[in-house]
Amino acid sequence: MKWLAVLRLVAVLHATALFVQPIAIGIYLNGSPTGLRVHEPVGLAIGSIGVAQLLVAIGYWRSSGRRLAPIAALLILSAESVQIAMGYNKQLPIHIPLGIALIGSAVGFAAWTYRSAAKA
16 A cells, blocks of 8 residues: 555544544533543544654655655644643643644645645
8 A cells, every 4th residue: 555545544534533522522511421531532542643644654755755744744743742731731721722723734634645746
């Protein structure tokens, strides 16, 4: 399987997992503790998917892909690390807008992988 195909798969999985987070916390805020029980493990899984995305992006770049991919993946992973820390520290004024920015970044990155600019 080509690196770009794997990068596309991981990027879409990553963006999809990020979309689960506001839904899960919305369920919690609507009165169901299940939402919070989903929010935390999905958040940790997002961090792991972010690491996988970075590794695949490096492989893609090393196989004559674009250098933008690992740079973007590293920036997104770095923001996710801050996001996880802010969530555990209940720093909602940072956690909420950063979460919105992460969704936008992940969707943008996943979309970029399907553009002709991503093809090596």
